[in-house]
Amino acid sequence: MPIVMVNIKEGRTVEQKRAMVTGMTKVVSETMDVPQSAVRIIINEMKGENFAIAGTLVCDAPAK
Incomplete structure (x- = not known):
């Protein structure tokens, strides 16, 4: 059972x-x-205060 x-x-x-x-399940099913x-899929959602890019928290980064 792929997770x-x-x-x-x-x-x-x-x-x-x-x-x-839906798309990931199809691809995993076919390739595996x-x-x-x-197929099991777990989605973890992160707040901007818990995610950083290049040493800067996403919540502190200027909006693009």
Whole structure:
């Protein structure tokens, strides 16, 4: 049973997450030769205060 963990910054919609897990489940099922029912996906959402890029917390970075 493949288990995929995905870390993303919070703010994605349920529709975006639904589309992601649908696509990922299909790809994992096909590449690992397992039924889709065996694929597990765990989504971890991080607040900007818990994620940094190049030494700067995302919550402190200027908006792009």
